[in-house]
Amino acid sequence: MTKALGSSRLSRRRFLTASASLGIGTIAAPYVARADDPTLRITGWGGKWGEIMKAEIGPAFENEFKCKLQIDSAFPYLPKLQASSRSAPIYDVMHTNSNEQWAAAEMGLVEPKIDPKLVPNLADVYPYAISDKIVGVSIFTSAIGLGMRTDKGYGSVSSWKELWDAKYNGVRGGYVIPVNSLGQAFLMMCGTLFGKGQLDLDAAYTALEKLKPIKIVDFTGAMEKMLLSGEVGLCVIHDSGIYRYDGQNQPTDFVAPSEGVLSLEQVLTITPGSKMKELANAYVNYMLRPDVQKRLAETVWYSPANRKVKLDAKYDAKLLTTPEKVSKLIQVDWKWYNERKDEIDQRVNRIFRA
């Protein structure tokens, strides 16, 4: 008995050996565990999108493709991708808006196009989703138009130009253009409305000058709240920012102006240095699948890019689900915009600073 106890006594050497083994084991365990499953590293939004991706869409993909999906929802994606090695990028698939995708493509950080042979569902998307204005593929889009309060007696609104009406002085809402995609798209729309087209920046700047006084915010979420609180009566906003409050009896409505709505695309691209190309293509294909598209569209009020998606009546009535509705979409030439972004930023900063 005594001998048995004595043999199990903890010597200093044993203690140190055990501690070192435990320490190394603890540090190495996650890497060892991860070694079995391939990991696809993607980016993704927070909010409702993030919730459903974590709860349903992501786990279903992991089960089907026997892999781990690592979703980075902490901005900013592009600087992180830029900082990582081209041959071992931090992401395999990047999900962000079109303007950022174009910037990434210009730097060679993402592949400009998706191969339809590797992503069969690409055959079913609306033309805008793979047009020459798109890098990669747009899996969803929102319509950028006007959001208005319905309880202030403003009357009906049908044109973008009504945003310049003096009755909205003090309750007009827009964005900090250098940092917000909606603001940038709206600037291009100003060129179309008051000049020779999207590329008529001089006409756009003049129009912006006349838009003052205007309340400007960085984030779309902030604009939603300003509209809900009544701080803003008419503003530039995307349809999902209004429709997401459906059923809550909010005195707000989305207006699709007669001149057309701007497209705010949710774009997926694959990084050239990804070691998980097959899985990356499978993920893009999966996100374009009608059942996945329907589930996401009805959760976050984004218009699906796949033509074959059949949404429930409530969503079908409001979202862009037919070729006729989709034809109202105006896509921005982000490549052109990004090439002039610094100059545009300086000019609009001067306009709104004054």
Next chain:
Amino acid sequence: MGPSHSPSLVSDQEAALRLATAPMRAIAGRRCYGRYLYLAVNISILTFLLAPIAVVVVFALNPTPFIQFPPVGVSLRWFEKFFASRDFMHALGFSLEIALLTTVSATMLGASAALALARGNLPGTRLIVATMLSPLMLPAILTGLALFQTYVLLDVGRPTWGLVAGHTLVTLPYVVRTTLAVLHNFDTRLEEAAQNLGASPLRTFFEVTLPLIKPGVLAGAIFAFIVSFDQFPVSLFLVSPGNETLPVTLFNYLKFDLDGTIGAASVVSIVLAFLVVVGLDRTVGLRSYVKL
């Protein structure tokens, strides 16, 4: 019988006294105004400091999903949403974990470094101190980006220890600075006396040196905890998917859902920071170190 004074003499004396004390009364009057001014300035500063907290509390307790003033009622719905959210709870726990690990590492490293700098007769001490304080001068977002690039080059990904290392880097200067402050007037003869009486260097450190420098070390530790818990720019680049800290989670949340949950999370953060300070006060008696 005492000497008698004629009324005219008394009034003369009073007049003389009034004349003599007139400047003093004028000074007292000015002091009184000065006191009011002093109070007004202090109240203004306090209001300025506390106003953002008041706005956050109002936002957190307001039932509407947007900031509304005056508030239309009191509701705990945003606190319910915050505590029911798995993401927020995970982020809160992770932030506390990182802040505690950072506090331990920054305190140990910072206090040791300060001791070495104060005692070690090192060449280029001023340069070393300036280097150790340099993370405070560099924009934290650049520190975060630089660390991120370093980890990428080392091919270690974005591990938790990497985040702790990043936080330690930006909190270390606080511990170094506060510990150096108490070491500035440290009487080394006390250590010599202990050693003359037979105490080993280790015992001298724990029984003489540490108790004397404790105010500075503790103040640095508190700074380290609070700075780490609220750290955003460094965390932005170093958090890994699924392991986001509370400030990063809040930032991502408010891009899409700017509702009272942000206010509730802020109130919880403020209360936690307050509890840490109160807890330290109760356990180690911060009040005795107020002179710091």
